[in-house]
Amino acid sequence: MRFVLAIAAFVVAAAMIVLGIAQRTVFLPPAAVSYEVSIDNDLAFTVIDGETMTALPGKQSVTATGSDTVFVAYARTGDIKAWLGDEPYNTISFNKDTTRLVSKTHEAQATDTDPQATETPAPDAPDDETDAAEKEGDEETTAPNPAGSDLWLMENIEKDAVIAPMNIPEGVSVLVASDGAQAAPSHLKLTWPSDNSTPWAGPLIVGGIIMIIVGLVLYLLGINHLRRSRGPRRKGIDDGRKKRFLGRGARPRALTGSQKSGRGRLRMIAVPIVLVGAISLSGCSQAFWPDFTPDPSLETSATPTATPETGEELPEPAVSIPQLERIMAQVSAVATEADSARDSDLAATRFAGAALTERQTNYDIREKISDYAAPAPIPASPLTISLPKATDTWPRTVITMVKDEDPTVAPTSVVLEQETPRDNYKVVYTQRLEPDAVVPQLAPASVGAAGIPADSAWLTMPPQDIAAAYADVVAKGEESEFASKFDVSNDTLIDAIASDRDTKKSELPDTATISFATKAGESEPVSLATLNSGAIVSVSMLEVETVKPKQEGALIKIEGTTMAALAGLDETAKGIESTYSDQLLFYVPPADSEGKITLLGFSQGLLSATELK
Numbered sequence: 323m324r325f326v327l328a329i330a331a332f333v334v335a336a337a338m339i340v341l342g343i344a345q346r347t348v349f350l351p352p353a354a355v356s357y358e359v360s361i362d363n364d365l366a367f368t369v370i371d372g373e374t375m376t377a378l379p380g381k382q383s384v385t386a387t388g389s390d391t392v393f394v395a396y397a398r399t400g401d402i403k404a405w406l407g408d409e410p411y412n413t414i415s416f417n418k419d420t421t422r423l424v425s426k427t428h429e430a431q432a433t434d435t436d437p438q439a440t441e442t443p444a445p446d447a448p449d450d451e452t453d454a455a456e457k458e459g460d461e462e463t464t465a466p467n468p469a470g471s472d473l474w475l476m477e478n479i480e481k482d483a484v485i486a487p488m489n490i491p492e493g494v495s496v497l498v499a500s501d502g503a504q505a506a507p508s509h510l511k512l513t514w515p516s517d518n519s520t521p522w523a524g525p526l527i528v529g530g531i532i533m534i535i536v537g538l539v540l541y542l543l544g545i546n547h548l549r550r551s552r553g554p555r556r557k558g559i560d561d562g563r564k565k566r567f568l569g570r571g572a573r574p575r576a577l578t579g580s581q582k583s584g585r586g587r588l589r590m591i592a593v594p595i596v597l598v599g600a601i602s603l604s605g606c607s608q609a610f611w612p613d614f615t616p617d618p619s620l621e622t623s624a625t626p627t628a629t630p631e632t633g634e635e636l637p638e639p640a641v642s643i644p645q646l647e648r649i650m651a652q653v654s655a656v657a658t659e660a661d662s663a664r665d666s667d668l669a670a671t672r673f674a675g676a677a678l679t680e681r682q683t684n685y686d687i688r689e690k691i692s693d694y695a696a697p698a699p700i701p702a703s704p705l706t707i708s709l710p711k712a713t714d715t716w717p718r719t720v721i722t723m724v725k726d727e728d729p730t731v732a733p734t735s736v737v738l739e740q741e742t743p744r745d746n747y748k749v750v751y752t753q754r755l756e757p758d759a760v761v762p763q764l765a766p767a768s769v770g771a772a773g774i775p776a777d778s779a780w781l782t783m784p785p786q787d788i789a790a791a792y793a794d795v796v797a798k799g800e801e802s803e804f805a806s807k808f809d810v811s812n813d814t815l816i817d818a819i820a821s822d823r824d825t826k827k828s829e830l831p832d833t834a835t836i837s838f839a840t841k842a843g844e845s846e847p848v849s850l851a852t853l854n855s856g857a858i859v860s861v862s863m864l865e866v867e868t869v870k871p872k873q874e875g876a877l878i879k880i881e882g883t884t885m886a887a888l889a890g891l892d893e894t895a896k897g898i899e900s901t902y903s904d905q906l907l908f909y910v911p912p913a914d915s916e917g918k919i920t921l922l923g924f925s926q927g928l929l930s931a932t933e934l935k
Contacts, residue, residue, distance in 0.1 A: 324544030331537030335530040342526030354383075356513040359414055359423035361388075364505040366465040367411035370496040370512070372399050374415045374423075380515040381489040388508030389500040392484040393468055395477035398638065399495040400714055404743040405473055409465055414510060423512065467502040472649050472746045475642065639710035639770030640718035640740070641747075646708055646767075649738070649747050650724065654702035657749075661696045664688055674739070675750040676845040676862040680903050680927035683888070687928065690887040698734070698925065700752060701726050706733055707761060709850055709858065712770030717741045719773065719848055721858055723755065732757060735907050735923050737848050737860045751848065751860040753907045753923035758812045761922060762852045762909055774849035774857045781857055781910045783807060783919060785849040788908060789842035789861035792921075796840045796863075809918035815904070815926075819865065830869070833876045834897075839866040843903065855912040858922075863904040870897035870934070888931035897934040903927050 355378065361368060375382050386392050397405075413426045469479055475494070478486045484507075488496070499506050641649065653672050660669035664685035673681055681697050688694045707723040718740040723733045737751035755761075765771045776786040783791060783804075791804040796816055799805070810816055823838055830836050843862025850858050871878055877893045880886040885900050905925045911917035 324540045324547065328537045328540035328544060331533045331540060335533035335537060338526045338530030338533060342524070342530065354513050354515050356511055357416075357423045358509070358511045359425055361412055361425050361506065361508050361510070363412065363427065365410050365412050365427065366499055366502055366504070366506055367406060367409060367468075368414060368425075368498040368506045368510070369402060369406075369411055369428075370414045370498065370510070372490070372493055372495045374512070375488070375490055375494070375496060376492055377416055377420060378514040381487060383485065383487045383513040384496055384498070385483065385485045385511040385513070386498050386507040386509070387483040389482075389504055389506065391479065391481060391500050391504070392507050393477065393479050393499045393501070394484045394486045394496065395468065395471075395474040396488060396490050396494055396496045397474045399493055401473045401743065402495050402497050404716075405468070405471060405497075407743070412506065414512075423510075465502040466744060468497060468499050469501070470746070471744070472641075472645065472740065473743060475645060637712045637714045637770070639712050639767060640720055641710045643705070643708060643767050646710070646720060646722060647703060647705060650700075650705065650722065650736070651702045653736070653738075653747075653749060654700050657697075657700045661685075661699070672746070672748055673750075674748040676843060676903055676905050677749045677752050679929060680905070680925070683929055684927060687884050687887050691884065694884065694887075697927070698752075698754065700724070700734060700736060700749070707764065708767040709764050710767060710770045711773050711850055712765075713773065716743060718747075719850065720747065721848070721850055721860070723761070732759075732923070735860075737907075739848070750845065751862070751905045751907070753860075753905050753925045755907075755923040756812065756814060756921060759922045760920075762854060762856060762858075764852055764858075771850040771852070774851055774859070776847050776849070778849070778857075780855065780913050782913055782915065782917070783910060785847040785857065785859045785861070785910070788847065788859055788910065788919065789863050789906070792861075792906065792908075792919075793840035793842055793863050796865075797838070807919055809920045813921050815906075815921060815924045826867070831878070833872055834878050835870050835872055837868045837870075839868075840864065841866070849910075852909070854915075856915070856917075857910045859908045859910050861906050861908070863906055864929070865902040865904060867900045867902070868897065868934070869900075871895060884928055885931035888928070889933055891933060894933050898931060899934055900931045901929045903929040 370384065384394055386394050411428050413428055414423055415426070416422070417424050468474075469477065471477075474497075476486075476488070478484045490496070498510065656668060656672040659665070660681070661684075666682045666685055669681050669685075670678060684694070684697050688696065701724045704725050705722050706725050707721075709721045711719040720738045721735065722738070723735050725733050732755045735751075735753045735755055736749055738747040739750050740747045774781070774785060777784050791802075791807060794804050795802045795808055795810070796819055826836060841864050843864050845862040848860045852858060869878060869880075875895060877895050878897065879893050880889070880891060880898060885898055886892055888900075889898060891898070903926070906921065907923040909920045909922055911919070
């Protein structure tokens with residue numbers, strides 16, 4: 323009976339091991355599932371919507387081929403549609419059964435024109451005029467190049483083909499193109515990982531090994547029982563003589579059959595044990611064993627995305643942290659190159675408003691005065707504070723603060739704006755933070771901040787009035803009607819302006835007079851809310867310095883000065899007016915607060931110098 327059970331155990335073991343190995347070889351499902359689609363038109367853009375990308379679980383991969391240059395990027399669905407605007411494009415989605423991908427064409431939006439004016443051309447129009455009109459129309463319909471847009475969360479540009487692994491969430495879509503002028507890649511393949519785990523392969527193989535051990539034990543027990551059932555064996559006649567002969571100095575006897583079979587049994591048992599250990603170690607992969615851990619998605623509570631008062635969804639922040647880090651790296655690189663080459667056109671690709679004007683003036687001065695200091699560099703990282711505006715419309719605003727490599731240098735505050743979806747972010751203000759500046763508590767970058775209107779009455783002073791009020795405080799000090807609104811106890815700018823004016827008065831020749839004035843700059847204020855209902859506000863202020871001769875016909879020498887370099891003069895009998903630009907960053911408390919407006923940072927630069935008329 324033991325032999326029968328042993329044979330049965332061996333048969334079961336073999337079946338279990340073969341089945342377990344077959345699950346990891348012959349019956350192993352593919353590690354990924356792919357769907358392909360071909361596009362048979364010449365449109366410049368193709369959009370794979372977010373619902374298609376998240377239709378199957380796991381990380382996605384997009385393979386695009388069929389054009390010389392292949393561009394693949396992903397971004398928020400709303401941002402992609404805003405960037406496309408009225409451009410026609412293809413959309414890729416699953417059919418109703420989710421069995422194949424289908425391509426559809428999204429036509430361009432119709433413009434508000436009179437259809438009768440465009441249905442037929444003028445009959446007498448010459449051929450050359452018609453050709454010219456067609457060429458002009460072709461130029462107008464040329465699609466933009468999507469490469470390098472600040473809207474993309476990720477982009478890949480390669481020759482002939484792009485294989486882009488992704489892990490995008492809901493609400494994010496994929497844009498596929500060439501260079502805008504050429505047709506988008508004609509062949510797309512979407513790939514998702516497939517669950518090819520075989521949770522019973524490990525148990526089957528190990529169970530088979532255990533059955534082998536059970537079978538061996540039963541077999542050995544059967545042999546032992548069979549030998550015992552034969553009874554005792556007779557001793558031979560010469561046994562006594564052999565014992566006496568081997569009593570002294572005899573060599574050890576050879577192993578008997580029973581001893582050999584005992585060691586053999588040990589080896590036979592040891593081999594399965596080693597196999598069990600090896601297979602158990604190799605089968606520690608999660609794919610070999612059942613997973614009894616609870617699904618974490620079932621334990622995670624949903625994150626609220628709407629305000630309890632209105633039930634409306636909150637807009638997402640203008641940029642994500644990875645986006646902002648990439649933008650700041652590009653801004654820093656452009657600033658470094660433009661400052662070194664004194665290239666105003668290059669600077670204009672990433673600067674605007676007061677920040678651009680100040681840099682352009684610096685370049686003009688350095689063309690004539692070689693040892694004049696370059697603008698303060700803009701570090702690329704690390705970002706210590708990131709405050710994007712929470713909005714899904716344009717223009718978009720971001721305020722960030724970047725720590726300098728030199729720990730003795732104060733961080734730099736940078737205010738960026740994106741005017742339209744197809745524009746990149748540009749620096750409109752940049753300031754060095756005050757040494758003792760205390761930045762109020764701000765919303766997380768993943769949430770974003772609300773924009774504050776320029777005429778908001780919810781602050782101690784509307785943002786549009788701050789520059790003029792501060793200019794009045796600079797000019798009049800404590801006698802200003804706005805002095806009580808500002809905290810100037812740690813304001814180093816006011817002290818620096820007062821000291822500079824005293825120095826210029828003392829160095830002025832007796833034949834001239836000097837006067838000073840301050841006023842609000844022309845740049846629009848930028849304001850984002852803080853968590854305590856206050857605001858971070860950036861504005862610009864102008865300092866105007868006028869030097870005149872005391873007597874008519876007297877000359878004022880300005881040779882070798884920066885004013886002379888800008889005005890192109892060495893001396894003047896009319897006088898000269900110099901304008902300095904101040905970029906200011908304030909904290910403005912809420913209207914119901916007793917706090918005061920505090921200067922957080924500033925930067926200064928000569929803006930212009932002209933001879934009086």
